[in-house]
């Protein structure tokens with residue numbers, strides 16, 4: 001089998017490596033963090049900085065293809081790797097998904113709806129943007145935000161100077177507030193040959209800006225579900241994408257029915273796809289490995305009537321013994337050395353028949 005190089009050593013890399021092992025694919029993890037969870041389960045490892053060009057070149061030479069478990073891979077890192085081996089999804093995808101402004105412009109350019117947004121480079125631009133988009137609205141840094149970090153809500157009475165300081169005065173976008181009925185995501189894959197397969201649309205509930213539960217399938221109309229998949233296919237094709245992609249969307253429900261707005265794109269396996277480990281014929285992790293290795297994509301068929309995935313955050317993971325005692329609960333722990341509030345420690349999946 002081939003050897004797959006993975007940038008990043010968190011739980012996503014760990015689950016990718018485990019899925020690869022089942023297919024006889026070896027994994028070589030590259031991560032700057034020595035005690036990362038993926039190091040427990042991979043065949044080879046490099047612990048070095050993402051800007052260490054000699055280490056990157058040696059890593060690339062030792063693998064057949066390079067992929068990543070997170071989108072904040074420096075552009076220079078991708079460039080160095082690409083000189084040696086194919087990087088999948090391609091580095092253009094990284095540039096697109098690292099920056100909320102570029103991402104939204106790309107999505108809009110495909111004729112796919114998003115929240116209204118404005119480029120905010122300084123306080124003056126923020127003042128103009130709030131005049132245009134109104135309150136409430138949401139100010140988000142263009143880069144490096146996750147789990148709601150790097151964003152702040154601009155409601156009535158909020159001082160714009162304070163709001164801009166709250167995001168560190170960094171280049172940002174202002175988004176109009178979307179009064180959504182639901183949040184859903186599409187997890188799908190595009191193969192090296194252009195084949196495209198999507199899982200059931202998932203419905204996501206966040207608590208304290210962190211994903212709490214995912215339920216598949218989402219309770220949305222068939223027409224909305226088809227539209228969500230088509231949007232994702234259009235995005236993947238336009239980006240010449242290879243691998244698993246996740247697209248977060250808002251469902252707005254009004255007198256005219258359901259409408260979809262794309263929120264953000266994750267160029268990787270996604271937390272809202274963890275249910276596929278136990279709840280689908282091919283997990284998102286195996287699907288990603290198949291796609292980037294140039295193998296045929298697997299079936300995305302769901303097991304059971306409904307699948308529910310719950311994240312174990314911080315001390316929740318201490319309940320693992322209780323969960324193991326529950327009939328039908330599928331427990332996954334990520335082997336993180338210490339639990340911290342807000343940290344994703346594992347997840348549990350239940351298949352309802």
Ligand code: ATP
Nearest residue numbers: 115138145146147148149175176177178206263264
């Ligand atoms: P993730 O951890 O998913 O990467 P993130 O920090 O990149 O999150 P977003 O997904 O953009 O941030 O926003 C986090 C959450 O905030 C969304 O899931 C949604 O609940 C809410 N939210 C974001 N943008 C809007 C909006 N324009 N209108 C209403 N709610 C929003």
Ligand code: MG
Nearest residue numbers: 145146147264
């Ligand atoms: Mg995000």
Ligand code: MG
Nearest residue numbers: 147248263264
């Ligand atoms: Mg998000």
